Amino acid sequence: MSRTAIARLHLAVPPTNREGRDCMPPLDTPLRTIELAGQVGFCFGVKRAIHLAEEALESNGTVYISGDLVHNATVTSALEARGLVRTDTLNDKKEGTVIVRAHGLPAGEIRRLRDSGLQVVDATCPIVHHAQQAALTLEQEGYQVVIIGDANHAEIRGIVGTMTTQPLVIDSIEELRAAKASHRLKRKVGVLFQTTHALELCKDIVSELVFMCKDVRIINTICRPVQQRQDAAVDVARRVDLMIIVG
Incomplete structure (x- = not known):
């Protein structure tokens, strides 16, 4: 498989605008080509953090986190919908489980959480x-x-x-x-x-x-995966007329 995946848009149903009018482009309009960067999606550190959070939610009682597990609103909203409790402070928590976000916490803070009686799931990216x-x-x-x-x-x-x-x-x-x-x-x-x-x-x-x-x-x-994604984005940007970054 090539490093870049290429797909063409085929419209099975003519699109309409807000007034319901047909807004299909003229038949002589050339098909648009979409190029997907060779390196996309979550890195292994983010996947690991999500997996640890899901495991904690399945096997533990109340699960807390301070801040966002990862920088992705869709992921954090889904985890909160499953019961993850986001809190501004962990100082008053004496029982339950706390997840350390992928961006990490100071080692002393993690020790303090464990000493306070909380179960700590360390999702810090390696x-x-x-x-x-x-x-x-x-x-x-x-x-x-x-x-x-x-x-x-x-x-x-x-x-x-x-x-x-x-x-x-x-x-x-x-x-x-x-x-x-x-x-x-x-x-x-x-x-x-x-x-x-x-x-x-x-x-x-x-x-x-x-x-x-x-x-x-x-x-x-x-992070090497981050660098690979940056390089892939630059590579695609050199060849296309419009660059769209989702995230």
Whole structure:
């Protein structure tokens, strides 16, 4: 099977507009070709999180979650319809089950939940967990940890909360330059990335950062399935007249 699936639209019933009038295009209108990117759908981390949530709902009593399990409104709504309880805080919960979202939580928070008597189902994506461990490794080796990503993203908050020192989180070359100018960027830095970040943006920031610091260690924490989907989207975009992204 080719890397790109191609389908043609065949209209069995003439479409109508809101007034009920026939709006079938003229017969000489060429058929439209739809190209589907070679890499689409949920990655294994999202599939794993959904599977764990469904198992918890089938075998446990009250099941809580703080935030969204994954970034997909259809999935989260379906899970809530099956009984998943979304809550703003877990501090007052003493019994039941809590699901850790795919973006993860700080390790200390997970320990606190278990110590409070809750059963914890950890649906953290393994690649996100790897990023958390990478941050700890760099910290223990004496590097200032620099995370390229969105400081407000749940994944980044989880990584930051896992560490004992405050990392530098930047999301643009301008933020990097501002950190350098304000002396917040040190000479020995360890770099990692938000797992879902665009590789090209990370490359641009790293290319400038290596000239600002004396000792730079980089751990590539970008999710490979995400990168494959980004590459596939760019590949399709180069060949089509209109790009539609569903999600």
